[in-house]
């Protein structure tokens with residue numbers, strides 16, 4: 313009997329035995345005895361977890377416009393797993409990655425790869441709004457517990473909410489909503505030109521800003537395509553500093569880098585009274601890449617800043633800096649928090665994820681002090697409730713170009729019901 317099982321195990325291990333096979337085998341006493349006799353199928357040492365591996369599929373961009381965002385989220389998540397000993401609920405956490413890229417077809421292929429080929433227990437990731445929304449029905453109908461680690465598409469907190477999908481990042485509505493009234497009331501801005509990557513996240517971000525901005529808008533929005541690899545000159549030249557007080561910008565990744573470098577070269581933003589936006593276009597990933605092209609003085613809304621003066625943030629920043637030799641950005645924080653939600657939910661159910669209702673309930677109940685402030689989910693939207701920090705871009709003598717917090721708007725919850 314033991315010999316038979318050993319042969320079976322060796323064969324299945326060579327083929328990549330999946331979790332169900334393991335559980336089937338482990339369910340019989342003979343199976344357990346045989347496992348013990350031949351060293352067991354778990355991959356850890358004597359003091360490590362004894363349950364089956366917990367397979368996590370990470371679907372994030374590792375190429376094109378949002379590659380740096382995907383890398384930061386991954387770094388943050390793996391850093392959290394590392395400090396948790398790469399295990400939770402008596403299961404070793406095993407990660408498998410797939411490249412989201414930009415186009416939905418590629419993001420769908422990446423999701424199917426981790427679900428159907430790798431047989432993951434859970435999916436985490438998605439940077440771009442159309443990709444998160446476009447994978448929603450597949451994840452929902454296949455009942456895959458999923459954490460969205462960036463993509464802000466509002467519909468996931470509203471009409472397209474799913475019992476299987478929670479979001480650890482933000483909705484596109486959140487960072488921009490407080491900014492309309494901030495610009496009008498506190499900065500006396502009366503006219504704004506909207507500048508945004510022309511796709512879901514850009515459109516929803518400026519839409520949210522418009523809800524609270526009481527002034528008027530320049531006649532032409534500036535709308536470069538997402539992942540613009542062409543010349544930035546025509547887009548920057550469309551900005552009319554003589555006609556408006558301010559621009560309100562949504563761009564991220566290499567789009568923000570290309571735009572800001574060209575705007576600096578042409579001197580366009582320096583002619584405006586106020587440069588504003590949701591904070592992604594001046595986040596640390598962008599600032600690290602553009603050096604002195606940084607639009608010092610820019611005022612932006614975001615759910616984190618490198619300079620946040622809390623113990624949780626300082627610990628996180630120094631840990632990340634030590635490991636990666638550069639400061640984290642908001643995406644790394646989102647990855648770290650995603651990792652923490654996974655670890656805490658796994659611990660809460662003692663690794664028993666087969667009862668999906670219980671696992672999802674445990675996810676919904678995770679709350680903790682994050683580098684960004686208090687982290688908790690809103691049961692109405694499955695989306696995290698964020699404090700939005702109003703930040704001003706400065707050149708700090710110690711930190712270089714970075715964002716300082718000048719105002720705080722706590723408890724910003726997406727209005728989904």
Ligand code: PHB
Nearest residue numbers: 440441463464513564592
């Ligand atoms: C999005 O597509 O939802 C998105 C992408 C990049 C960001 C923020 C939002 O920085």
